[in-house]
Amino acid sequence: MIQPESVLTADRLTLAWEDVVVTEEVSLHVLPGEVCCLVGKSGCGKTTILHALAGLTKPVSGRVLVHGCDVTGKPGRVSYMLQKDLLLEQRRVIDNVALPLVLKGVSKREARAAAEPLFERFGLAGTQMKWPHQLSGGMRQRAALLRTHLMGNDCILLDEPFSALDAMTRMDMREWFLGIVKDLGLSALIITHDVDEAVCLSSRVYVLSGSPSHGTPSRIADEITIDRGDLPLDEFELTYAYADAKRRILDAIRH
Numbered sequence: 001m002i003q004p005e006s007v008l009t010a011d012r013l014t015l016a017w018e019d020v021v022v023t024e025e026v027s028l029h030v031l032p033g034e035v036c037c038l039v040g041k042s043g044c045g046k047t048t049i050l051h052a053l054a055g056l057t058k059p060v061s062g063r064v065l066v067h068g069c070d071v072t073g074k075p076g077r078v079s080y081m082l083q084k085d086l087l088l089e090q091r092r093v094i095d096n097v098a099l100p101l102v103l104k105g106v107s108k109r110e111a112r113a114a115a116e117p118l119f120e121r122f123g124l125a126g127t128q129m130k131w132p133h134q135l136s137g138g139m140r141q142r143a144a145l146l147r148t149h150l151m152g153n154d155c156i157l158l159d160e161p162f163s164a165l166d167a168m169t170r171m172d173m174r175e176w177f178l179g180i181v182k183d184l185g186l187s188a189l190i191i192t193h194d195v196d197e198a199v200c201l202s203s204r205v206y207v208l209s210g211s212p213s214h215g216t217p218s219r220i221a222d223e224i225t226i227d228r229g230d231l232p233l234d235e236f237e238l239t240y241a242y243a244d245a246k247r248r249i250l251d252a253i254r255h
């Protein structure tokens with residue numbers, strides 16, 4: 001059933017690459033201010049869904065709605081960050097970050113001026129004139145996220161955003177990410193195969209299950225609601241609720 005107040009809705013998406021049906025009738029939604037995760041085994045079709053939600057590909061059937069409007073196959077209505085940060089090494093950090101504005105026709109000077117005030121909130125103060133190779137992995141991801149934010153949409157799609165980071169940086173980034181999503185009034189759908197990350201970041205987790213390359217298109221096997229309450233992440237990770245959510249996700253993935 002479609003939730004009318006959703007920022008983003010996948011309505012019974014059936015997706016295919018050539019003659020391989022990857023997903024069958026996948027429905028999901030993201031409410032205002034929510035962070036949801038889509039988890040599933042490698043090759044089950046998570047990135048394929050993200051591309052369709054971003055309007056980069058057209059489904060065999062089904063629709064993508066943003067704030068209730070049908071945007072199926074139309075890019076530009078949600079912002080997305082691909083698995084690799086894809087910062088351009090020959091451009092300064094500020095010009096990397098401001099790129100979405102330049103691509104929309106804003107002058108380089110104005111684009112820099114629009115990006116500049118956000119550097120501090122994104123933990124990037126002082127890096128404006130640096131080159132990407134001078135940043136740490138965590139800083140690169142924050143720069144990529146700032147660039148994604150400057151695409152200008154209130155809904156962002158992230159493909160394995162923290163997978164390349166070391167364990168400690170990844171933990172720090174989770175809390176930071178949730179803070180920035182809240183501050184900026186964003187909603188997010190994150191693709192990950194890291195079950196801990198999904199439980200830490202989400203208010204709901206969609207579990208995708210199937211094996212398209214073996215003739216079984218993927219479907220949503222479970223939708224798990226996570227209630228962290230007011231607990232900080234390091235305390236939540238020690239609770240029964242955390243362990244139970246993790247077990248349910250793993251059961252659904254194996255399903």
Ligand SMILES: Nc1ncnc2c1ncn2[C@@H]1O[C@H](COP(=O)(O)OP(=O)(O)OP(=O)(O)O)[C@@H](O)[C@H]1O
Pocket residue numbers: 017018022040041042043044045046047048049193212213
């Ligand atoms: N451009 C493409 N052309 C043809 N088939 C593709 C293409 N991209 C993906 N596929 C196939 O679609 C299926 C789903 O791939 P997809 O990358 O969406 O899975 P995934 O769940 O994101 O995997 P991973 O977690 O490894 O990134 C796989 O069988 C893959 O081989």
